[in-house]
Amino acid sequence: MQDFAEAFRLAFGLVAAMDDDLVEIIGLSMRVSLTAVLIAAVVGLPLGALLATVRFTGRAAAVVIVNALMGLPPVVVGLLVYMALSNAGPLGFLQFLYTPAAMIIAQSILITPIVAALTRQIIEQMNAEYAEQFASLSVPWHTRVAALITDARYALLTVLLAGFGRAVAEVGAVIIVGGNIAHLTRVMTTAIALETSKGDLALALALGIVLLAIALAVNGAVMSLRAGAESRAHA
Amino acid sequence: MLDQPVSKSKCQLPLTVTGLAFSAGGARLIDGLDLVLTDHDTTVVMGPNGAGKSLLVRLLHGLIEPQSGSIAWNGEPCGPATRQRQAMVFQKPVLLRRSVAANVDFVLKLKGGSNRERLNRLLAQANLLDKAAQPARALSGGEQQRLALARALASDPEVLFLDEPTASLDPTSTQLIETVIAEASARGVKVILVTHDAGQARRLANEMVFIHNGAVVEHSSADTFFKQPASKAARDYLAGKLVI
């Protein structure tokens, strides 16, 4: 095992040198998690808006379920996606197992409920405020939803950033369905797990530093978005 | 150029309200209210705090359903169809989280008549042209009221409800809003205005409706109402005494 300080020195060296393996792993991580966020946005934003604005029987139950799904354990999602995509599974013909596509599917499933549940909360609150004005103006349903999403855009963007943060930091699901194959499905979190177990702390640490930096950047973006929204009196 | 006059033939008058009742929290807040409005000129609604004025205009606009009684606009039962031809400026206006111009444009688009010239005319009328690009929620209280009025007029209503549009406004803003209201009224828009400002009522009203405890206690011409109010409640209210 390397010396602790030496590991840090090597790690910073790798980051500074933009090591090829490092860049490849980071690139795949970003591609997988950003695609998952995109899918979660396309599914979760309208779903959340629907739950917030439409009264239907079973709505309360749907809200409870979506809220509960926010806490889905990544390994369970990984297991279920694995079963669906394995050769014997219903989606086995897609041949997605151990490809980035499988990882995108798993992360999408993981964060779509987060996006949907938080969207519902935000839109419902704003809808309560706008409802009477919209009723007075006879705003049709689709225009109402579009207006609510537009006016809540800053808050919703922070929701998507939160979803991205959760996706990019997640390891349990992607390691099961991706398999952590070098140059194919190895992402930051799975690489950290592997390199640590192999004792190559330098690469693991270098990836850890990048992951932390991404988390900080996402949080910084969320905060400045919020501050910007408030100063423009949008909040 | 002004907006098109509202033709009297397609007007929603007369308004006929019979036996209107609305309860909430175990209290009868609107209590067997009868009212007939035939006059195309401005009707001003007055009454002490909590009398039910805001509830009444909400009911007339079809935003809430009465438990009993009926409301008809020119024979048509009050509902989404009658509401579509009306607009309301709420006691506490809710502005969209957008620019001043976008708030008005939202309504123009909704009614299919979005154009720059009309938008600018509405903003100019509310003296908000120089604030067009600012976020609506950053406006002062008076400016917000002016914007809410401009937005209401953007929908080209036949009936315009105004719930205390000048409460807590300075004299200049009040005058500006009164001018806009008077212009709309002159174009044929039926204005139903709630106010506590007797001076404003005198300036704008053709007829007065006085509400007390959820019922109409007086309905008369503005002249009669201010010279010799028939009811004790209205006399006390105008004299600044506690209305019991």
Ligand SMILES: Nc1ncnc2c1ncn2[C@@H]1O[C@H](COP(=O)(O)OP(=O)(O)OP(=O)(O)O)[C@@H](O)[C@H]1O
């Ligand atoms: N949804 C509701 N539930 C219970 N009580 C209500 C509700 N809405 C209004 N009220 C009550 O009904 C009464 C009349 O309210 P309303 O807002 O119509 O008064 P108002 O005449 O407009 O008074 P103000 O001059 O203060 O604006 C008040 O006592 C109010 O507390």
Ligand SMILES: [Mg+2]
């Ligand atoms: Mg009121």
